[in-house]
Amino acid sequence: QQQVKQSPQSLIVQKGGISIINCAYENTAFDYFPWYQQFPGKGPALLIAIRPDVSEKKEGRFTISFNKSAKQFSLHIMDSQPGDSATYFCAARNQAGTALIFGKGTTLSVSS
Amino acid sequence: GAVVSQHPSRVICKSGTSVKIECRSLDFQATTMFWYRQFPKQSLMLMATSNEGSKATYEQGVEKDKFLINHASLTLSTLTVTSAHPEDSSFYICSARLWTANEQFFGPGTRLTVL
Numbered sequence: 001q002q003q004v005k006q007s008p009q010s011l012i013v014q015k016g017g018i019s020i021i022n023c024a025y026e027n028t029a030f031d032y033f034p035w036y037q038q039f040p041g042k043g044p045a046l047l048i049a050i051r052p053d054v055s056e057k058k059e060g061r062f063t064i065s066f067n068k069s070a071k072q073f074s075l076h077i078m079d080s081q082p083g084d085s086a087t088y089f090c091a092a093r094n095q096a097g098t099a100l101i102f103g104k105g106t107t108l109s110v111s112s
Numbered sequence: 113g114a115v116v117s118q119h120p121s122r123v124i125c126k127s128g129t130s131v132k133i134e135c136r137s138l139d140f141q142a143t144t145m146f147w148y149r150q151f152p153k154q155s156l157m158l159m160a161t162s163n164e165g166s167k168a169t170y171e172q173g174v175e176k177d178k179f180l181i182n183h184a185s186l187t188l189s190t191l192t193v194t195s196a197h198p199e200d201s202s203f204y205i206c207s208a209r210l211w212t213a214n215e216q217f218f219g220p221g222t223r224l225t226v227l
Contacts, residue, residue, distance in 0.1 A: 032214045043118075043205050043218035044156070051214075089155060093214075099146050100207075100216060104155045 004092050006103025013110050019077040021106045023090035030092040035075045038087045080110045116208050118219035133191045133222045135206030141186035142208035150203045162189045196226040
């Protein structure tokens with residue numbers, strides 16, 4: 001019940017295309033859902049995050065869609081660029097102060 | 113803002129020695145810091161949660177006597193890998209949470225190689 005399931009494991013997208021990564025959870029007590037971007041040999045960087053009282057949040061080319069009833073959330077990267085090639089992790093947390101629970105990650109490759 | 117640093121970025125040591133990794137929140141006070149380890153092409157695995165001024169809470173399967181965590185101030189937490197062995201070789205990442213917010217910010221990581 002503490003898991004966050006992430007798919008796909010890897011993704012190849014053409015430059016300018018839309019990258020979509022999906023995550024699902026079981027624990028309805030989760031109240032914070034961030035996405036992180038990680039480049040090889042670096043720490044994860046917070047991209048965008050959402051609370052369950054909002055169905056969508058957009059920041060630049062990055063959008064989170066959140067479906068509370070389905071217990072799913074997804075990251076959309078519009079106009080994908082080669083510089084977006086990285087590993088993306090979704091995460092969830094069940095109360096303020098506790099650690100994040102991470103999905104297994106998605107390796108995105110944007111081909112030019 | 114919200115910068116977390118780690119030192120060193122890379123360390124190579126001999127089997128049996130101890131290694132200390134520092135995690136600092138540079139521009140904010142972090143009441144809670146977290147330590148993760150990450151194996152190649154895998155997700156982050158939480159090792160322990162560290163609250164300033166109190167003992168760390170370790171995840172199941174993580175040896176507290178092997179991975180010593182100290183969180184002596186609101187801006188500094190340290191992880192000491194004692195009597196390191198080759199299987200401890202990994203990428204260790206800390207994160208810090210703004211006590212008034214949800215956001216959790218990660219350090220750049222420390223690559224530990226034990227020979």
